[in-house]
Amino acid sequence: MTQIMANLEEALSSAASRPPAFKTPSMKAPECFDGTQTLKVRSFIQSCQLIFHNDLENFSQDRKKVLYATSFLIGRAAKWIEPYLSNLNNQDSSYLFHFWTLFESQLFTLFGDPNEFRKAEAESDSSRMKEGGHVSLKISDVRILV
Structure with missing residues (x-):
């Protein structure tokens, strides 16, 4: 009985020292x-x-x-x-x-x-002129390019 208790305590202590196994979900590979x-x-x-x-x-x-x-x-x-x-x-x-x-x-x-940055800037400028335009989307495009 004491041997069983010792084995149980050993198993519990080793399990506590190991981090839980966690696997991230697999994702689709990028297209070639x-x-x-x-x-x-x-x-x-x-x-x-x-x-x-x-x-x-x-x-x-x-x-x-x-x-x-x-x-x-x-x-x-x-x-x-x-x-x-x-x-x-x-x-x-x-x-x-x-x-x-x-x-x-x-x-x-x-x-x-090569013109991607200039295109995003131009779209941003024209969006500012339009009422109700979504400038924030264009600004994020420019930030991504920088």
């Missing part, structure tokens, strides 16, 4: 990005970010984030990343894989709409 449609770069990045925020444990490092996003690049976008992938183990030439913000910025620069 081929670099041909400038309007899709933002949704690709946002899809990746949702997954990163949903699974902070697995995406705690920028390198993991960039490698994950890279696995969904096809076509022109895949051709762009190829030279970086071939030098993945070379610390100096694979700098892009160590900084998510740099990777994100490169995607926007190479495959995004």
Whole structure:
């Protein structure tokens, strides 16, 4: 009987020291990005970010984030990343894989709409002129671009 009590106490104390097992719900993987449609770069990045925020444990490092996003690049976008992938183990030439913000910025620069910021500003200006316009939506568009 004392052995049973000792085993029970041991099981309870080890269970109390472990955090509860919690698994975040799985999310749909981002659609593959081929670099041909400038309007899709933002949704690709946002899809990746949702997954990163949903699974902070697995995406705690920028390198993991960039490698994950890279696995969904096809076509022109895949051709762009190829030279970086071939030098993945070379610390100096694979700098892009160590900084998510740099990777994100490169995607926007190479495959995004170069006039996106100007368009959002122009829409914001014209919305201010309209009575009852939703300027706050346009302002949020400009903030996202900055």
